[in-house]
Structure formats: structure tokens, C-alpha cells
Amino acid sequence: MADLLFTVENGIAKIVLNRPERMNAFSEEMIDLWIQALETVRDSDEIRVVLVKGNGKSFCAGGDVKEMMAGNGFYKSDEDRVSTGLARKNSLWKKVQRVPLLLEEIDKPVIAQMHGSAFGAGLDMALMCDIRIVSEEAKLSESYVNVGLVPGDGAAYFLPRLAGIDQALDLLWTGKVLTAAEAKEKGMVTYVVSEEELESFTEKYLKKLASGPQQSIRFIKRAVYQNQTMSLRASLDMISSSMAIATELEDYQEGVRALVEKRKPNFK
Structure with a gap:
């Protein structure tokens, strides 16, 4: 084997x-x-x-x-x-x-x-x-x-x-x-x-x-590791870009709907 x-x-x-x-x-x-x-x-x-x-x-x-x-x-x-x-x-x-x-x-x-x-x-x-x-x-x-x-x-x-x-x-x-x-x-x-x-x-x-929101999880990992060598200004600039992209994704829409409807989200 x-x-x-x-x-x-x-x-x-x-x-x-x-x-x-x-x-x-x-x-x-x-x-x-x-x-x-x-x-x-x-x-x-x-x-x-x-x-x-x-x-x-x-x-x-x-x-x-x-x-x-x-x-x-x-x-x-x-x-x-x-x-x-x-x-x-x-x-x-x-x-x-x-x-x-x-x-x-x-x-x-x-x-x-x-x-x-x-x-x-x-x-x-x-x-x-x-x-x-x-x-x-x-x-x-x-x-x-x-x-x-x-x-x-x-x-x-x-x-x-x-x-x-x-x-x-x-x-x-x-x-x-x-x-x-x-x-x-x-x-x-x-x-x-x-x-x-x-x-x-x-x-x-x-x-x-x-089962979590995959793109958000990956954005978070990138942000945490890249922040080890970035300035505050560069970090905030990068994370604002990630946030802008995340809010356009279906996972975000599903998360908001689930919150309003008081249920667990069903991320793709």
C-alpha cells in the first residue's frame, strides 16, 4: 500500500x-x-x-x-x-x-x-x-x-x-x-x-x-496570513476589496435571507 x-x-x-x-x-x-x-x-x-x-x-x-x-x-x-x-x-x-x-x-x-x-x-x-x-x-x-x-x-x-x-x-x-x-x-x-x-x-x-460560505472562508484566510507582512493601509485596502466582492456573491444573499427568516443558511 x-x-x-x-x-x-x-x-x-x-x-x-x-x-x-x-x-x-x-x-x-x-x-x-x-x-x-x-x-x-x-x-x-x-x-x-x-x-x-x-x-x-x-x-x-x-x-x-x-x-x-x-x-x-x-x-x-x-x-x-x-x-x-x-x-x-x-x-x-x-x-x-x-x-x-x-x-x-x-x-x-x-x-x-x-x-x-x-x-x-x-x-x-x-x-x-x-x-x-x-x-x-x-x-x-x-x-x-x-x-x-x-x-x-x-x-x-x-x-x-x-x-x-x-x-x-x-x-x-x-x-x-x-x-x-x-x-x-x-x-x-x-x-x-x-x-x-x-x-x-x-x-x-x-x-x-x-458547509460554510467558501469564498468568504478563503478571503479570511488570505487576509489573516497576508496581514502578517502588510501595513494597516494596505490591509484595509485589500479587505475592502474582498468585502466588495463578497457582497455580490450568492452566499452573502443567502446569509442575509437566513438571518431575516431566522433559520440556518444553506451555503452553496
Whole structure:
């Protein structure tokens, strides 16, 4: 069976990491399929919301150290298996780093459902998502320092934005393991729920977003992320354009009718 499973049903896309025997550690096949899935998500009008989760006992253990040691996996060069620094840099850029770059292009909600362990690049892949729903029994760690590595998959970018610079440095320097509650306190996760409720809570959340006004949801996501690097004037100019477009759409008309008629809106 493939190292990553991708399905779409009722507007909900599911990306399932599928190497349970290796705690869903990355393989070259997994990364290639992940890139293909995200390209489909980006370009499909059918897809409304995306879920990323892992099969088995863990979310994702990050890079497969055995494959790194052998020069395999996402460190494989286009020419052959080589071990030069430049080849490893280029393979990161062309492989695993394509994931955050593609996620940046997707204006649909991307939800991570996390259980078991989320270590190193596995944790970073969740930090890149918009919302993180985590089992209360989960363990999270930026574990790069434990094997003498630097965070090559986005931790230095995403983690300080969520937890703050000092907290990010502390976690990256020490490689400490956090409980779900500790990660929530640091602003790294959105919801912490029981192991038993994880699937049902996530499904309910996905369906709520999938049934919402899609263009408004996408405008909101663009506004929130683009505002991180915009001036107030540019932000207000952009959002006024979004507002002007939104008021011409059927979802807005339906929302107003539903409010007047005191019923739930039926967005298309």
C-alpha cells in the first residue's frame, strides 16, 4: 500500500500518512505523494477543506533517520544517491520543502489531526497547517538537536510565530518533549481533546467548515496570513476589496435571507 493515502469526499480532502510501522516517518514516496496531493488541493474547486492525519499509533516521527543515514529518501539527488552538502540542500528544496511552499498557495482551511508522537519535521508539518486538533495523550517535540540537525522543514519560521521567539529557541535548543496541554499553553495547538473524541471532534469541525460560505472562508484566510507582512493601509485596502466582492456573491444573499427568516443558511 502507498506511503500516503489521498481521498476526496463531500468536499473534504484527506491526506493520510501511511507508514505506521515507522511511526509515519517520511519516505521519498510519501513526500512525492504529499506534493501531488497538495497540488490537487490547490487547483481543485471541488475541495473545500483539507485534513492531514497519520495511520497507526502516531501522527508523524519526521524524517526517517535510517534513510538519511543510507543517503536514500528525500535526500536522494536527481542524478544518484550522493552525500554532498549541496545535493542534500537541493533535495530538501525540491522535496520536503515543497510542502510548506504549496501550503502557502492554498487558501482553503488545512487541519492537522494529531495523536501519538509528532516529532521534528512531523511536528513542523502540523505547525504549517491552519488548525491543530490534538489528542490529550499526544507528545510533541522539536527533536532535531538530539541528532545534531537544524530544523530544515520550517520550524524556525512557523514556531516563533506561534509560540514566540524565546519559547521557540528553548524548544529547538533542548529538544524537550511537550504534552498536548503544554503545547496548547504555548499556543502551538488549537484544540486538545480526549483520544476517544479525536476522530468525531475533527469530523464535526471539518463538516462545519465544508458547509460554510467558501469564498468568504478563503478571503479570511488570505487576509489573516497576508496581514502578517502588510501595513494597516494596505490591509484595509485589500479587505475592502474582498468585502466588495463578497457582497455580490450568492452566499452573502443567502446569509442575509437566513438571518431575516431566522433559520440556518444553506451555503452553496
